[in-house]
Amino acid sequence: MNVHLLDAGLAAAATAAWYGAFEAARLVTRPRGVHPAPSTPDLGAEPPAVVSLIASGWEITEDAGEATLVDLAARGHLELRQPGDDPLQTTIHVREQPDTGLLPFERQILDRVKHLAHGGVLPVSALTFRDEGQAQTWDKRLRGAIVAEARRLGLSQRRFPPALVTGLMALAAGVSLVIAWAVFHWLSLQPAEGGGDNTGGAVGAAIAAFLISLGVFSSAAVADQGERDTPAGREVAARWLGVRGWLHGHEAFADLPPSAVAMWDRYLSYGAALGVNRVVTGVLHLGLGDRKRVWSSFGGEWHRIRVRYPRLWPRYGKPTARLVRQALVTLGVGVLLIWFRDRIEVQLAHTVLVTVGTLLALLGAYKLIRAMLDLATVRTFDAQVLWVERWTGTVLGKDDPDRSYLAVDDGSGDRTVAWARPSGLGGRPGDTVRVTVRPWSRRVVALTVL
Structure with missing residues (x-):
């Protein structure tokens, strides 16, 4: 058996084992589903932002901030007025009322309204941020405060508890030692320059491999994986889902504007938190727009669609001619490597050429066949x-002027993957369109606004 292949296989197996353990940890700790309780009009004591968190599968959406703003109006800190028929004409009026007893995220939203208001009045269109950096900082602080309150109430917890993080770190150290040993063993068998012993260089490389591997694995282990449920959280979430069912029973509730808080009181803020009211979430915008969870009215009823935006797909949005050209190049390189193997006398290099050449040839043939099928289907x-957004699909994050993301709802489900729209084609959010696409490359061929 080739000792170099054995070292490489050992390092690869150790890496795969760690990432397998990491994905298993994510699978085990994912939030569990909640069965709604019977419909009920009884509101609980939890603030709307926390309700939005636990009712959305322990994910914070933009509804949390919007619902909190409406709740501040329901509690008398703000007033929402709509002078005309268009809810977008709504204005926010600051009331002279003590703001003691507010939670940190409630105070943050109220302070933003007061800061932007002139003469105590603010149009809802002025709520959004104009600086992306400020929006991200503000959003991060708001989300952190909401999560902190949910944890304080015992309704949420870190997805990866400290004990699990410690275990993953310990496993990372063990895997890093295996990788370091593989590097040391491989290099120690290589002669140094001049034919001397290479042990010193092998030790240095092994230490570097250990530190780099440990850093990569540890950064993944300690990264924030989001929130997960608790027993108390599931119980409370079930009750609030019962409230959502009760609100769904009122057909007109989904179309109530923000100013209807004067009549519906806190029901409107909790309806926004539970995703029942689509007008409130469409009118109020605090710079927390989530391109991955977008409202759609396609089919006659308002519903949310989860959207995924590919970044590293080599085929994403490319014309068929380019895909065919790339496939032929890959296939040709693979064939050349296989043909060139007989000119190499070193067994290791011979094996590598055959392996890489075969893989490239198979990959090129697969891409060529799929590109042809994509053209025919x-x-x-x-x-x-x-949603429409410029595409930044390269590792360096550079824009591609030929492509932009186009997320659409075709009524086939509540999840979709954004298509790649070439430059020159229209379509804006809210438009109903007829699109012609190539499914494998996810490239839009034609688009007509209906």
């Missing part, structure tokens, strides 16, 4: 445009 369907 064009689809046309009607949909609603949810």
Whole structure:
């Protein structure tokens, strides 16, 4: 058996074992589903932002901030007025009322309104941020305060508890030692320059490999993995899902504007937190827009769509001609490597050339076949445009002027993957369009606004 292949296999197996353990930890700690309690109009004591967290599968959405703003109006700190028929004409009026007893995230939102208001009045269109950096900082602080309150109430907890993080760190140290040994063993068998012993260089490389591996694995282990449920949280979430069911029973509730808080009181703020009211979440915007959870009215009823945006797909949005050209190049390189193997006398290099060449040839053939099938399986369907955004799909994050993300809802489900729209095609959020696409490359071929 080739000792170098054995070392490489040992390092690869150790790395795969760690990432397998990491994914298993994520699977075990994912939030569990909650069965709604019977419909009820009884509101609980939890603030709307926390309700939004636990009712959305322990994920914070933009509804948390919007619901909190409406709740501040329901409790008398603000007043929402709509002078005309358009809810977008709503204005926010600051009331002279003591703001003692507010939670940190409630005070943060109230302070932002007071800071932006002139003469105590603020149009809702002025709520959004104009600086992306400020928006991200403000959003991060708001989300942290909401999570802290949910944990204080015992309704949420870190997805990875300290004991699990410690275990993953210990496993990372063990895996890093295995990788370091593989590097040391491989290099120690290589002669140094001049034919001397290479032990010193092997030790230095092994130490570097250990530190780098430990850093990579540890950073993944300690990263914030989000929130998960608790027994008390599931019980409270079930009750609030019962409230959501009760609010769904009122057909007109989904179309109530923010100013309706004067009549519906805190029911409107909790309805926004539970995703029942679509007008409130459409009018109020605190710079917390979530491109991955977008409202859609396609099909006649308002619902949310989860959108995924590919970044590293080599085929994403590319024309068929380019895909065919790349496939032929890959196939050709693979064939050349296999053909060139007989010119190499070193057994290791011979094995590597055959292995890499075979893999490239198979990959090129697969891409060529899929590109041809993609050209022959064009689809046309009607949909609603949810989101349009410039595509930054390279590792360096550079924009591609030929492509932009186009997320649409075609009514087939509550999840979708954004298509790649070439430059020159139209379609804005809210438009109903007829699109022709190539499914494998996810490239839009034609688009007509209906």
